[in-house]
Amino acid sequence: MARSSLSPFPFWELELHSIAKGKEIVSFYEKGKIWKKEEAEKVYEECRGKDAIVDDLEEKKQRLLPPTPFDTTSLQTEAYKCFGFSPTQTLSIAESLYTSGYISYPRTSSQKLPEKIGYKAILSALKKLPEFAREVEELLSKKQLKPREGSKEDPAHPAIYPTAQVPDTSKLNQQERKLYELIVRRFIAVFADEALRNVIKIVLRIKEHRFVASGYKTIEKGWLKFYPFTQVKEVELPDVKVGEVLKTKELLMLEKQTQPPERYTQASILKEMEKHNLGTKATRAQILQTLYDRGYIVGKSIQVTKFGLAVVEALEKYCPDIIDVNLTASFEEEMERVRERKKKMDKVIDEAKRVLEKILKEFKNNEEGIGKFLAERYIEYVRESRIVGKCPECGNDLVVIVSKSSGKRFIGCSNYKNGCRFSSPLPQKGNVYLTEKKCKECGSPMVMIKYKGRRPFLSCINMKCKTRSA
Numbered sequence: 001m002a003r004s005s006l007s008p009f010p011f012w013e014l015e016l017h018s019i020a021k022g023k024e025i026v027s028f029y030e031k032g033k034i035w036k037k038e039e040a041e042k043v044y045e046e047c048r049g050k051d052a053i054v055d056d057l058e059e060k061k062q063r064l065l066p067p068t069p070f071d072t073t074s075l076q077t078e079a080y081k082c083f084g085f086s087p088t089q090t091l092s093i094a095e096s097l098y099t100s101g102y103i104s105y106p107r108t109s110s111q112k113l114p115e116k117i118g119y120k121a122i123l124s125a126l127k128k129l130p131e132f133a134r135e136v137e138e139l140l141s142k143k144q145l146k147p148r149e150g151s152k153e154d155p156a157h158p159a160i161y162p163t164a165q166v167p168d169t170s171k172l173n174q175q176e177r178k179l180y181e182l183i184v185r186r187f188i189a190v191f192a193d194e195a196l197r198n199v200i201k202i203v204l205r206i207k208e209h210r211f212v213a214s215g216y217k218t219i220e221k222g223w224l225k226f227y228p229f230t231q232v233k234e235v236e237l238p239d240v241k242v243g244e245v246l247k248t249k250e251l252l253m254l255e256k257q258t259q260p261p262e263r264y265t266q267a268s269i270l271k272e273m274e275k276h277n278l279g280t281k282a283t284r285a286q287i288l289q290t291l292y293d294r295g296y297i298v299g300k301s302i303q304v305t306k307f308g309l310a311v312v313e314a315l316e317k318y319c320p321d322i323i324d325v326n327l328t329a330s331f332e333e334e335m336e337r338v339r340e341r342k343k344k345m346d347k348v349i350d351e352a353k354r355v356l357e358k359i360l361k362e363f364k365n366n367e368e369g370i371g372k373f374l375a376e377r378y379i380e381y382v383r384e385s386r387i388v389g390k391c392p393e394c395g396n397d398l399v400v401i402v403s404k405s406s407g408k409r410f411i412g413c414s415n416y417k418n419g420c421r422f423s424s425p426l427p428q429k430g431n432v433y434l435t436e437k438k439c440k441e442c443g444s445p446m447v448m449i450k451y452k453g454r455r456p457f458l459s460c461i462n463m464k465c466k467t468r469s470a
Helices: 037-047 072-083 087-099 119-126 130-140 174-189 266-275 284-293 306-318 325-339 345-365 367-385
Strands: 010-020 023-029 052-064 195-206 209-220 245-257 387-390 397-402 409-413 423-425 431-438 445-450 457-460
Touching: 010 037, 010 195, 023 195, 037 209, 037 245, 052 209, 072 087, 072 174, 072 266, 087 174, 087 266, 087 284, 119 130, 119 174, 130 174, 266 284, 306 367, 325 345, 345 367, 367 387, 387 445
Parallel strands: none
Antiparallel strands: 010 023, 010 245, 023 209, 052 195, 052 245, 195 209, 387 397, 397 409, 409 423, 431 445, 445 457
16 A cells, blocks of 8 residues: 555666776766756766766675575575465475475474584485586585574474485476475585675766776685575676776766565565564465465565455454554464463463454454445455456447356456447456456457466457467
């Protein structure tokens, strides 16, 4: 809701392109965003057409520590980033690998790898797999195997790691192979050396205005060569000296607009839930999936639907305690204290009962109001969610219709009662999803068709479109 209410605000940036030893250096105005156009124009006019002098030069070494072992949330986050796997999908694949004996228990909060799991035995077993043999051999040649660990602990389970029971990877399905490789390479990387980078900062000056260029070069790859899923920025700058004059190729004044915060993805929302102690390692993915299943949220870049907003609005109005983040987090914290034997279970249950009885009584007293409010919004939501686009013949809404007589689905015009006969067939099998995309050929709305076991594809609804006969 907060995101949708933000209006874009204009600002300007200055980008200087200079030439040094035949190579281009791109630098940016040191003060960053300029909020007044007149100020940007003043700096631009004072610098345009003038050469820059190297005013300052800084060089430092940057250490990149190896990653920490996977816990449940970080595995789900990384699998989403690398492969687009949803959190529930990742957990399902991981559990399949676990039941086959190939990885440790995947539901864990721990970032610790105790020595008793047998580092050397696991690495020696992984060496038998050709895709990991070279990296593992290099690690086994080290005098000491010591993993980099994170701060999180779980007394019940260690971090996720591959076991010494290695699979025939050719017999794993594609998703299992991808996740298994991710887990193995992460395990290998935590034992590797840190990476070392050279960071260079060049400050250029035109009159009193300073522009900054940044360069990055990896000197020692360390763990980066074992973990290809992390890519680092490489920007090589030519050698320059303080006082050197650089020819200006061009100076750009770029007008831009502020952007609202990025929407949550399935990966970033899991991190946020963990940060606020909402749900557990075992339930967060399912909570998220439930929100999708009920139509409260949609999309990989998560958007709250109008019906989802209506649910929040109703609960805020009639029963605000039920959506209090602090209340949910406190329940999780109390259960954690019970698990750690710092508090008695009976006492925690009694306290929770008192709180929940009060909330449920309030909910019950407002049940009719909540139900009426949500029923109205749900009807509106369903009606809007059926809209595909505008009818090319009469301009009214095109909607997905299911025939009462045949049970077949098709796209038809909402103005059919007044004589509009536009219609377009839909596949009778598989799932059909509405999109906001338009056909590049004819401009008509497009729908996404998804059959089980096949990749989803987009289809134009216009039967006369060239793409339909392609």
